[in-house]
Amino acid sequence: MQTDIAYRLILASASPARRALLTGAGIDAEVIVSGVDESVVEADDAYTTSLALARMKARTVAANLPADPAALVLGCDSVLAFEGEVFGKPDSADEAIKRWTAMRGKSGVLHTGHHLTGLVSGLQAEAVGTTTVHFADVTDAEIEAYVASGEPLQVAGAFTLDGRGGAFVERIEGDPGNVIGLSLPLLRRLLADMNIPITSLWRR
Numbered sequence: 001m002q003t004d005i006a007y008r009l010i011l012a013s014a015s016p017a018r019r020a021l022l023t024g025a026g027i028d029a030e031v032i033v034s035g036v037d038e039s040v041v042e043a044d045d046a047y048t049t050s051l052a053l054a055r056m057k058a059r060t061v062a063a064n065l066p067a068d069p070a071a072l073v074l075g076c077d078s079v080l081a082f083e084g085e086v087f088g089k090p091d092s093a094d095e096a097i098k099r100w101t102a103m104r105g106k107s108g109v110l111h112t113g114h115h116l117t118g119l120v121s122g123l124q125a126e127a128v129g130t131t132t133v134h135f136a137d138v139t140d141a142e143i144e145a146y147v148a149s150g151e152p153l154q155v156a157g158a159f160t161l162d163g164r165g166g167a168f169v170e171r172i173e174g175d176p177g178n179v180i181g182l183s184l185p186l187l188r189r190l191l192a193d194m195n196i197p198i199t200s201l202w203r204r
């Protein structure tokens with residue numbers, strides 16, 4: 001790492017939750033949405049899918065930026081692995097109801113792929129964070145009401161930890177930020193792999 005560079009982080013994600021996690025951690029990320037068509041990734045497991053999409057988002061944004069040695073681009077993608085299936089955002093209310101009816105009282109693993117790349121250095125680091133999520137044994141009425149709120153349709157796995165869905169998650173094993181969409185301790189390790197202390201990204 002060049003110690004005289006004041007690095008800046010570009011978040012290649014439309015996720016307000018991801019940006020809020022960074023802001024809360026002292027990092028004012030610039031947002032450039034990748035616009036990646038997520039259907040292009042055909043991987044059949046959550047680990048590969050989340051990492052391939054995170055990489056694609058970061059690289060798509062990086063490729064369209066002017067060469068700036070201080071710029072770092074972070075792409076993320078979250079999917080839920082549940083009973084052999086890989087769930088992103090539900091396509092419809094009916095799908096969200098079907099998923100919750102299957103998930104209640106059981107657990108799944110939320111995978112968030114993270115890919116970090118330096119624009120000029122070519123340095124890059126990537127990893128997948130995994131968090132086991134134990135779902136409450138919710139009632140049909142609770143499922144109907146939750147889906148009617150619209151929230152499940154906006155998020156990977158059809159649930160949130162920090163929104164209305166928080167009432168329907170009994171406990172988790174692993175990093176909560178990873179469920180919300182970005183794991184800060186994992187980001188710290190990726191930056192360290194590139195010899196960049198996360199503290200160097202803190203707002204002054």
Ligand SMILES: Nc1nc2c(ncn2[C@@H]2O[C@H](COP(=O)(O)OP(=O)(O)OP(=O)(O)O)[C@@H](O)[C@H]2O)c(=O)[nH]1
Binds near residue numbers: 012038154161
């Ligand atoms: N607030 C909140 N958001 C969640 C949670 N779980 C998943 N999400 C969001 O669900 C979305 C997962 O879809 P992705 O395809 O990874 O990201 P996206 O929102 O489509 O945005 P891009 O990165 O631009 O593709 C992200 O916005 C996550 O932040 C949660 O527990 N809380």
